[in-house]
Amino acid sequence: xxxxxxxxxxxxxxxxxxxxxxxxxxxxxxxxxxxxxxxxxxxxxxxxxxxxxxxxxxxxxxxxxxxxxxxxxx
Amino acid sequence: xxxxxxxxxxxxxxxxxxxxxxxxxxxxxxxxxxxxxxxxxxxxxxxxxxxxxxxxxxxxxxxxxxxxxxxxxxxxxxxxxxxxxxxxxxxxxxxxxxxxxxxxxxxxxxxxxxxxxxxxxxxxxxxxxxxxxxxxxxxxxxxxxxxxxxxxxxxxxxxxxxxxxxxxxxxxxxxxxxxxxxxxxxxxxxxxxxxxxxxxxxxxxxxxxxxxxxxxxxxxxxxxxxxxxxxxxxxxxxxxxxxxxxxxxxxxxxxxxxxxxxxxxxxxxxxxxxxxxxxxxxxxxxxxxxxxxxxxxxxxxxxxxxxxxxxxxxxxxxxxxxxxxxxxxxxxxxxxxxxxxxxxxxxxxxxxxxxxxxxxxxxxxxxxxxxxxxxxxxxxxxxxxxxxxxxxxxxxxxxxxxxxxxxxxxxxxxxxxxxxxxxxxxxxxxxxxxxxxxxxxxxxxxxxxxxxxxxxxxxxxxxxxxxxxxxxxxxxxxxxxxxxxxxxxxxxxxxxxxxxxxxxxxxxxxxxxxxxxxxxxxxxxxxxxxxxxxxxxxxxxxxxxxxxxxxxxxxxxxxxxxxxxxxxxxxxxxxx
Numbered sequence: 001x002x003x004x005x006x007x008x009x010x011x012x013x014x015x016x017x018x019x020x021x022x023x024x025x026x027x028x029x030x031x032x033x034x035x036x037x038x039x040x041x042x043x044x045x046x047x048x049x050x051x052x053x054x055x056x057x058x059x060x061x062x063x064x065x066x067x068x069x070x071x072x073x074x
Numbered sequence: 075x076x077x078x079x080x081x082x083x084x085x086x087x088x089x090x091x092x093x094x095x096x097x098x099x100x101x102x103x104x105x106x107x108x109x110x111x112x113x114x115x116x117x118x119x120x121x122x123x124x125x126x127x128x129x130x131x132x133x134x135x136x137x138x139x140x141x142x143x144x145x146x147x148x149x150x151x152x153x154x155x156x157x158x159x160x161x162x163x164x165x166x167x168x169x170x171x172x173x174x175x176x177x178x179x180x181x182x183x184x185x186x187x188x189x190x191x192x193x194x195x196x197x198x199x200x201x202x203x204x205x206x207x208x209x210x211x212x213x214x215x216x217x218x219x220x221x222x223x224x225x226x227x228x229x230x231x232x233x234x235x236x237x238x239x240x241x242x243x244x245x246x247x248x249x250x251x252x253x254x255x256x257x258x259x260x261x262x263x264x265x266x267x268x269x270x271x272x273x274x275x276x277x278x279x280x281x282x283x284x285x286x287x288x289x290x291x292x293x294x295x296x297x298x299x300x301x302x303x304x305x306x307x308x309x310x311x312x313x314x315x316x317x318x319x320x321x322x323x324x325x326x327x328x329x330x331x332x333x334x335x336x337x338x339x340x341x342x343x344x345x346x347x348x349x350x351x352x353x354x355x356x357x358x359x360x361x362x363x364x365x366x367x368x369x370x371x372x373x374x375x376x377x378x379x380x381x382x383x384x385x386x387x388x389x390x391x392x393x394x395x396x397x398x399x400x401x402x403x404x405x406x407x408x409x410x411x412x413x414x415x416x417x418x419x420x421x422x423x424x425x426x427x428x429x430x431x432x433x434x435x436x437x438x439x440x441x442x443x444x445x446x447x448x449x450x451x452x453x454x455x456x457x458x459x460x461x462x463x464x465x466x467x468x469x470x471x472x473x474x475x476x477x478x479x480x481x482x483x484x485x486x487x488x489x490x491x492x493x494x495x496x497x498x499x500x501x502x503x504x505x506x507x508x509x510x511x512x513x514x515x516x517x518x519x520x521x522x523x524x525x526x527x528x529x530x531x532x533x534x535x536x537x538x539x540x541x542x543x544x545x546x547x548x549x550x551x552x553x554x555x556x557x558x559x560x561x562x563x564x565x566x567x568x569x570x571x572x573x574x575x576x577x578x579x580x581x582x583x584x585x586x587x588x589x590x591x592x593x594x595x596x597x598x599x600x601x602x603x604x605x606x607x608x609x610x611x612x613x614x615x616x617x618x619x620x621x622x623x624x625x626x627x628x629x630x631x632x633x634x635x636x637x638x639x640x641x642x643x644x645x646x647x648x649x650x
Contacts, residue, residue, distance in 0.1 A: 009349070070312065073313075073522050073562075
């Protein structure tokens with residue numbers, strides 16, 4: 001399956017802003033986070049299709065993933 | 075010895091008073107709200123002789139406590155008709171604190187057409203007629219007063235909008251770089267204009283300064299407090315790196331980014347106006363990605379933004395201004411938004427109220443969505459010049475909606491809803507609805523918990539569960555921050571770093587020789603919120619005013635979220 005991975009803020013350093021990535025069907029969000037080289041403890045907000053998703057979420061083809069470090073407010 | 079300084083503009087007299095015992099333990103918002111509630115007739119006309127304009131530094135202002143230099147301004151708001159406290163950075167709070175001025179109360183109205191300037195110094199306050207600076211923008215006022223009184227003088231000033239008593243007029247405060255911070259919300263600049271005061275100049279030379287009850291204890295607590303701010307990823311890393319505009323991509327991803335006058339929850343050009351882009355642009359042009367709104371700030375979420383030629387355009391370039399002009403008015407161009415920000419500061423209008431009003435004007439067809447040059451023209455030639463159209467726009471989003479027959483008008487108690495859609499981020503919606511100030515994200519910033527899990531875990535932004543309790547908790551805590559003189563963002567380490575609140579209480583105890591416990595925070599918050607609400611009820615407000623506009627029942631993409639709280643559910647907020 002193919003998912004879109006969006007990275008923000010300091011997660012972009014040395015990585016990318018947005019990439020299409022292929023994973024086996026049923027891959028968990030946790031495995032995508034590991035695959036892009038981010039420690040789970042650094043994650044401030046993880047969204048799948050704009051909704052909060054736990055690391056155990058089984059992903060589906062076409063999902064959009066958004067990963068942010070803990071940032072704060074405006 | 076701390077004192078209250080009182081200015082009567084009806085007979086142009088001033089006097090100093092001892093601090094009444096019931097106000098002795100208060101500062102900032104708790105004090106301005108207590109004074110307004112005690113001395114202002116709730117049903118008075120906000121621009122009439124019975125309204126009073128009150129300024130007060132926070133309890134820890136003037137000390138070395140990090141980020142403790144916020145200055146509170148209070149009155150009955152001409153925009154909302156409610157009680158109002160609006161706080162800002164700059165240098166004024168620390169100067170007032172060093173001068174031992176617990177509050178400045180300005181009352182009455184002068185007869186005749188003269189304008190005045192006030193001078194505050196170690197001997198008290200004096201009133202002088204002013205002619206030279208009338209009609210001038212805020213930057214020119216600061217420059218002229220520095221030429222008259224010296225580079226170190228503090229300044230509170232209103233621009234042409236305040237002179238014209240526009241309901242979106244703000245009061246600007248000089249910062250350490252001779253630029254401006256603003257008491258933005260609620261039209262307090264119009265109250266100052268109604269009293270015909272163009273500026274208040276502050277000279278703290280020869281001031282007695284702050285005496286700490288226990289300097290050693292204070293020093294240790296201040297160090298622990300500062301460490302907590304640096305340790306928290308939001309205040310130690312996120313805000314200093316990207317500024318508050320970091321929220322553009324966060325809120326866009328979550329589907330709560332107001333776009334095209336609250337029609338959509340995402341903006342396709344969000345990367346053009348994001349915190350990441352802002353940072354890269356600032357660095358490439360030789361600006362500064364870090365900057366404090368007040369001396370002693372260790373978060374540095376402000377910045378200095380230059381144009382393509384490396385020339386200064388604006389500072390204090392905030393998420394709300396960037397979002398409401400960038401996405402909600404579809405301008406999508408940081409350079410244009412920065413120029414608009416500078417113009418709004420100079421004219422002296424709230425950049426939230428004005429940006430939202432422009433979105434409503436675009437929906438009305440006054441100008442097309444995305445017309446950045448058109449916005450600059452409106453600011454310069456209409457609002458700044460006080461034409462009939464400019465006065466409508468300067469009267470705030472609610473009045474623009476009324477004048478043009480628009481139904482999609484994002485206001486609560488006639489104050490504009492800022493840059494978070496309450497349908498997709500429901501906790502902040504409860505704050506908009508119930509705040510004693512009208513729609514105000516800073517009075518209970520539920521976004522941090524709804525999106526980022528600040529304070530112990532995420533409260534799902536798309537569900538109703540837990541939002542009323544979250545907003546209530548945050549509104550109570552925020553009263554404390556606004557009263558101690560602390561930056562709103564201290565709320566993050568206070569929620570997450572266990573040493574932060576005890577250190578804060580230790581600093582208060584060491585400053586004043588008290589024995590407060592953390593329970594004091596809840597008491598101050600509850601008392602102040604109830605005092606403010608009682609004022610509003612006496613002014614004619616009811617629970618039916620604690621509601622969001624009807625159009626929020628329409629679904630917003632991408633989640634098709636709707637505002638689905640019943641009136642009874644919202645009213646539970648006040649069950650404490």
